[in-house]
Amino acid sequence: MEKTDKIWINGKLINWDDAKVHVMTHALNYGTGVFEGIRVYQTPKGSAVFRLREHVNRLLDGCKVMGIEPEFGGRLYDAEGIIEAVKAAVKANKKVDYIKPCVFLSGEEVGLNPVGVPASLSITCIHMGAYLGNASTEGAKLITSSWHRPDNLCGPAGAKVNGAYVTSCLAKREAVRQGANEAVMLNSSGHVAECTGENIFIVSRDKILTPQVSECILEGITRNSVIDVARGMGYEVIETRITRTQLVTADEVWMTGTAAEVVPVTSVDGRTIGTGKIGDITKKIHDRFHEITVGKDPKYSNWLEHVD
Numbered sequence: 001m002e003k004t005d006k007i008w009i010n011g012k013l014i015n016w017d018d019a020k021v022h023v024m025t026h027a028l029n030y031g032t033g034v035f036e037g038i039r040v041y042q043t044p045k046g047s048a049v050f051r052l053r054e055h056v057n058r059l060l061d062g063c064k065v066m067g068i069e070p071e072f073g074g075r076l077y078d079a080e081g082i083i084e085a086v087k088a089a090v091k092a093n094k095k096v097d098y099i100k101p102c103v104f105l106s107g108e109e110v111g112l113n114p115v116g117v118p119a120s121l122s123i124t125c126i127h128m129g130a131y132l133g134n135a136s137t138e139g140a141k142l143i144t145s146s147w148h149r150p151d152n153l154c155g156p157a158g159a160k161v162n163g164a165y166v167t168s169c170l171a172k173r174e175a176v177r178q179g180a181n182e183a184v185m186l187n188s189s190g191h192v193a194e195c196t197g198e199n200i201f202i203v204s205r206d207k208i209l210t211p212q213v214s215e216c217i218l219e220g221i222t223r224n225s226v227i228d229v230a231r232g233m234g235y236e237v238i239e240t241r242i243t244r245t246q247l248v249t250a251d252e253v254w255m256t257g258t259a260a261e262v263v264p265v266t267s268v269d270g271r272t273i274g275t276g277k278i279g280d281i282t283k284k285i286h287d288r289f290h291e292i293t294v295g296k297d298p299k300y301s302n303w304l305e306h307v308d
Helices: 028-032 052-066 079-091 161-177 223-230 244-248 279-295 299-301
Strands: 002-010 010-013 033-036 038-043 046-051 097-107 121-128 142-146 182-186 192-195 198-203 207-211 238-240 253-258 259-266 304-306
Touching: 002 033, 002 079, 028 279, 033 052, 033 161, 038 304, 046 079, 052 079, 052 097, 052 223, 079 097, 079 121, 079 259, 097 192, 142 161, 161 182, 192 198, 192 207, 192 244, 198 244, 223 253, 223 259, 223 279, 223 299, 253 279, 259 279, 279 299, 299 304
Parallel strands: 142 182, 142 259, 207 238
Antiparallel strands: 002 010, 002 121, 033 097, 038 046, 038 097, 046 304, 097 121, 182 192, 198 207, 198 253, 253 259
16 A cells, blocks of 8 residues: 555545544444445546445445434535545545545544444545455465354444454455465355455356345445446346355356455365466456446446546
């Protein structure tokens, strides 16, 4: 990660080093916040944010789930207000390819009933590069984590709640310790759910399968984009239950996520996927997705929100 100059907080652009909260901030102690990750791409028309409106709408849905009123710095924000704030943050910085808006309870409070605790919105811009490094082009190695994906009885699995990502951190560390790039998490039924920060797809007998939303996954925006793209390319995409056996015996596997984008998988738990090389369908979808994000496909131009 490369830091930038300015961070937007509650309507003001401040220096990176001045973006601070108190140690008794409720979100720091209890994880009470929601966030998004959003990619910025360079197109022939300048910087463009990928599916910004969908990300902002999901952020606001997360606020609703958490019972957080989107009032920051004395102003009640709607989607349009947050969209303009995101654009302002991108414009105020250089070399931005990733944005992290975060709504969090910023008041100083002890206790699990945070009624009346004020909230803040921060919008941080960074340069991330390839989230999974060389694995993005060479193929990722996965392990199946011993940590399960939290289900809907444990919390709002479909919202990007700050505190819920502790499990993802544990699973990610487990993967790295075992020499893998990522971990896939099963749900409480033993079905494949998702990776620590990515959705997952498999190819089996020329059909593309991905876990359905009821499997306690995050309904990823990149996931939904890839489903649309794949269907537009003539592939059959089925949202369904996927077993661990189906995963390790798949012809192809790939992950999708805002940070990761589209990443091929070449092994799971030491078992080679397909031929051990990036699959043909994976490559075609990866390449098509890249063309869309950099503004080379006018059919999907409405997915790009230009900053200038």
